[in-house]
Amino acid sequence: MNDAIITLDNLAIGYDGQAVLSGISLTIARDSFTALLGANGTGKSTLLKTLLGLQPVVGGTMQFHSPDGAKPVFGYVPQATQFDPLYPLTGFDVALMGVYGRVGPMKFPSRAERGFVHDCLCATAAAEFAKKKFSQLSGGQKQRVLIARALAAKPDILVLDEPTAGVDVAATHSLLEFISQIHAERNLTVLLVTHDWPLVRKHAQQIIWLHHGAVLHGPVAELFTPERMAAIFEMEVG
Amino acid sequence: METLKEILSPDFLLRNSVYTSVLVGFACPLVGVFLVLRRLVFMGVALPQISSTGVALALSLPLWLGLKLDAGSEQTEHLLAFAGSSVFTLAAILLLAFMERRGRGLPEGRLGAAYVVAAAASILLLSKNRFAELGWLDLLKGEIITVSNFDLELTGAALALVLVVLGLFHKELLFVSFDRAMAATLGKNVLFWDVLLYLLIGFTVAIAVLSVGPLIAFGFLLVPALTAHLFARNLKWFVLLASVIGGGAAFLGFWLAYAGDLPVGPTDVVLLGILYALGLVVKKLAALVH
Numbered sequence: 295m296n297d298a299i300i301t302l303d304n305l306a307i308g309y310d311g312q313a314v315l316s317g318i319s320l321t322i323a324r325d326s327f328t329a330l331l332g333a334n335g336t337g338k339s340t341l342l343k344t345l346l347g348l349q350p351v352v353g354g355t356m357q358f359h360s361p362d363g364a365k366p367v368f369g370y371v372p373q374a375t376q377f378d379p380l381y382p383l384t385g386f387d388v389a390l391m392g393v394y395g396r397v398g399p400m401k402f403p404s405r406a407e408r409g410f411v412h413d414c415l416c417a418t419a420a421a422e423f424a425k426k427k428f429s430q431l432s433g434g435q436k437q438r439v440l441i442a443r444a445l446a447a448k449p450d451i452l453v454l455d456e457p458t459a460g461v462d463v464a465a466t467h468s469l470l471e472f473i474s475q476i477h478a479e480r481n482l483t484v485l486l487v488t489h490d491w492p493l494v495r496k497h498a499q500q501i502i503w504l505h506h507g508a509v510l511h512g513p514v515a516e517l518f519t520p521e522r523m524a525a526i527f528e529m530e531v532g
Numbered sequence: 533m534e535t536l537k538e539i540l541s542p543d544f545l546l547r548n549s550v551y552t553s554v555l556v557g558f559a560c561p562l563v564g565v566f567l568v569l570r571r572l573v574f575m576g577v578a579l580p581q582i583s584s585t586g587v588a589l590a591l592s593l594p595l596w597l598g599l600k601l602d603a604g605s606e607q608t609e610h611l612l613a614f615a616g617s618s619v620f621t622l623a624a625i626l627l628l629a630f631m632e633r634r635g636r637g638l639p640e641g642r643l644g645a646a647y648v649v650a651a652a653a654s655i656l657l658l659s660k661n662r663f664a665e666l667g668w669l670d671l672l673k674g675e676i677i678t679v680s681n682f683d684l685e686l687t688g689a690a691l692a693l694v695l696v697v698l699g700l701f702h703k704e705l706l707f708v709s710f711d712r713a714m715a716a717t718l719g720k721n722v723l724f725w726d727v728l729l730y731l732l733i734g735f736t737v738a739i740a741v742l743s744v745g746p747l748i749a750f751g752f753l754l755v756p757a758l759t760a761h762l763f764a765r766n767l768k769w770f771v772l773l774a775s776v777i778g779g780g781a782a783f784l785g786f787w788l789a790y791a792g793d794l795p796v797g798p799t800d801v802v803l804l805g806i807l808y809a810l811g812l813v814v815k816k817l818a819a820l821v822h
Contacts, residue, residue, distance in 0.1 A: 347716065348713055348716055372711070372713055372714065377710070381709075381710055382761065382764040382766055391715075394707050395718030400701070427765070447718060
């Protein structure tokens with residue numbers, strides 16, 4: 295296994311200083327494909343927000359490992375359904391936002407940056423959506439544009455929040471195949487939040503499973519064995 | 533056409549009113565597009581009214597303090613009105629934005645209450661001011677007739693500032709409006725950009741209310757943006773079209789009002805309404821054809 299990119303040590307997460315989940319200790323390995331699983335209300339979104347820096351840590355420590363000690367760049371892919379259709383933005387306009395982290399106030403993306411965004415759209419097979427209105431794209435098409443935007447940020451970690459929500463079965467498989475492909479080609483650390491167990495089994499290497507206040511963490515091959523699953527559910531019954 | 537020639541003549545007596553009206557018409561939609569996109573239309577209704585309460589209060593202060601503003605103190609009076617309008621609008625928008633961020637209560641209810649209380653307070657303040665009939669009520673009703681060179685310069689400078697800030701920072705303002713989480717993840721200070729946007733909206737509203745009154749300010753904030761949204765293919769097109777509709781309607785409205793001896797402000801707003809209705813019809817017909 296590669297070295298760690300994020301280490302959580304006895305982390306407590308929550309809102310307004312109140313922990314909703316505590317005692318989280320785990321590492322996310324560099325270049326790994328990790329799935330974050332859990333039913334609604336288990337703290338999945340809170341953990342994701344805390345990792346992204348959108349929510350302060352309630353207790354414990356969260357450590358990022360990079361050569362210069364800086365926080366890694368997250369390429370965040372939110373759910374496509376959350377965007378207000380009122381915004382008259384094209385696919386390119388949305389993907390261009392990925393470079394805004396590098397382009398400071400009073401500056402505008404250079405020709406090279408715009409070219410890079412176009413390359414990202416090509417890489418996600420979304421170049422044909424560049425001039426179309428983002429609000430008029432299908433769920434799967436929006437996800438490809440949003441992944442292009444995340445790649446345009448030149449991320450250390452690609453974080454996808456339920457990318458298959460509102461996407462049909464065929465597009466879901468195509469999207470996950472694509473994410474696996476860019477993970478392999480670019481040696482990109484991927485953190486995927488999902489409900490979809492079969493997809494996790496097929497694509498992920500590591501699992502973080504939030505289950506009834508417990509945090510289960512390990513390789514898919516170890517955690518998804520019949521014996522281990524039986525133990526988890528017997529533990530719950532007991 | 534004779535009327536148009538007269539209005540365009542450099543010697544036209546009311547030329548400052550034309551310039552002010554067109555300036556406000558061009559500038560208000562630039563921040564109005566953000567009100568529409570962020571679904572803050574109710575704020576667009578309440579703010580001009582709160583701003584006019586600030587004007588009424590500021591203009592009442594000298595009377596309450598026993599100070600006499602004679603005919604020569606017009607600039608002082610307008611600076612006072614500008615201060616009242618700005619302070620009230622900026623304080624109100626920051627307070628309302630703070631309460632909205634907390635996400636508690638009923639935002640529409642708060643804005644509705646702010647609107648109605650501000651409107652009533654303006655009437656109360658002016659009813660106790662014996663100079664109200666001399667022109668201040670006209671201002672609050674949107675009678676854009678007497679605009680001094682000083683007022684025009686103040687309006688021009690303030691709106692130029694808004695234009696420059698919007699031009700320089702529209703990338704950040706759009707980013708935090710469209711996707712706050714991604715903006716924060718990429719290191720943008722979401723709170724700072726939110727506050728800057730609210731200050732810009734508040735400042736523009738304050739200037740517009742002082743120049744054309746609350747009703748017309750709201751009309752120029754909202755209707756050009758709604759009309760342009762019908763045809764906008766991208767954000768740049770949306771902003772430019774809204775601004776051109778606002779500026780064009782302001783000029784056309786002044787021309788119609790002058791020719792027909794009508795009040796300028798209400799003529800502008802009705803004209804904007806007609807343009808919006810025409811836009812809806814054209815959009816519907818285009819959809820049927822396609």
